[in-house]
Amino acid sequence: MIDIIDLIFNIGLYHYLFLALILFLIGFFGAIISKNILKVLISIEFMLTAVNINFIAFASFFDNIKLHGFVFSLFYIAVGAVEIAIALAIFYLMFGSKQSVNTEDYDELKG
Amino acid sequence: MEIDILKTLIFYGFAGVIIFFALYSIFAYRILYSLLAAVVVFFFTAGIYFLLGADYNAVIQIAIYVIAVPILFVLAIMFTSDKADKKTYLTLQPRFYFSFLAAGILFLALIYLIATSLSLDSNVAWLTSKQTIFINKYQMFNSIAEGFFSNYGYAFVLFSILLLVVVVGISTLNLIKERSDD
Numbered sequence: 001m002i003d004i005i006d007l008i009f010n011i012g013l014y015h016y017l018f019l020a021l022i023l024f025l026i027g028f029f030g031a032i033i034s035k036n037i038l039k040v041l042i043s044i045e046f047m048l049t050a051v052n053i054n055f056i057a058f059a060s061f062f063d064n065i066k067l068h069g070f071v072f073s074l075f076y077i078a079v080g081a082v083e084i085a086i087a088l089a090i091f092y093l094m095f096g097s098k099q100s101v102n103t104e105d106y107d108e109l110k111g
Numbered sequence: 112m113e114i115d116i117l118k119t120l121i122f123y124g125f126a127g128v129i130i131f132f133a134l135y136s137i138f139a140y141r142i143l144y145s146l147l148a149a150v151v152v153f154f155f156t157a158g159i160y161f162l163l164g165a166d167y168n169a170v171i172q173i174a175i176y177v178i179a180v181p182i183l184f185v186l187a188i189m190f191t192s193d194k195a196d197k198k199t200y201l202t203l204q205p206r207f208y209f210s211f212l213a214a215g216i217l218f219l220a221l222i223y224l225i226a227t228s229l230s231l232d233s234n235v236a237w238l239t240s241k242q243t244i245f246i247n248k249y250q251m252f253n254s255i256a257e258g259f260f261s262n263y264g265y266a267f268v269l270f271s272i273l274l275l276v277v278v279v280g281i282s283t284l285n286l287i288k289e290r291s292d293d
Binding site for chain 2: 027028
């Protein structure tokens with residue numbers, strides 16, 4: 001009983017990993033079921049954020065001298081920002097031709 | 112058994128807000144509400160970074176994800192109309208059920224992975240939940256500076272080039288659009 005209370009109330013690495021896992025799956029779920037391109041992009045950002053939490057959690061618990069995870073997390077945030085900038089530029093181009101945000105309207109690559 | 116009640120409450124509070132608003136963001140009817148909920152998620156994620164001792168990352172997270180990225184999204188949302196929200200609300204096709212199933216299987220698989228692969232080494236301190244995070248702030252800035260300018264110096268330069276390529280690429284995309292319009 002004491003172990004369970006200890007596990008629930010004493011915040012350790014597991015708690016951060018599970019939070020990241022839940023956030024990642026919400027992002028994954030949202031990216032598949034959303035029909036709006038912008039909402040799909042927001043969902044992908046959730047997945048990126050979840051991975052970032054993992055980077056920082058592992059760095060804090062295992063590597064709190066060199067903190068490589070913190071540095072990688074900053075690179076990762078830059079990659080996320082770059083991805084959004086490119087995705088929105090492509091969205092702007094596509095929206096110019098179709099006037100739609102529905103992912104199902106962009107089906108030319110189906111073959 | 113020493114439990115830091117304040118830290119526990121803050122963690123569960125932040126985690127609850129993150130999960131609630133992430134779900135709200137997915138299921139919100141209007142895309143603008145969805146974006147606002149996402150901003151809340153990113154802000155409280157910065158709080159989680161702060162709890163983990165990563166103050167610098169928390170500040171960068173707020174600067175980029177809470178301020179810069181939403182501005183880009185709002186600009187994109189301004190192109191769309193309210194009518195688009197109704198048409199593009201969640202789909203109820205078979206992929207909805209498939210994604211629910213896939214997310215569930217992935218959830219169970221990852222729980223299994225976390226519970227088994229990480230517990231192989233039973234001598235690791237955090238398995239007993241006794242590990243506390245202590246990161247000296249001066250040492251943190253030292254380590255980040257050392258990471259950027261010595262260990263990962265080339266990666267840092269490569270990212271600068273990547274950002275330059277993105278700016279040039281977006282300008283080129285606009286140029287292509289202007290030519291195709293003509």
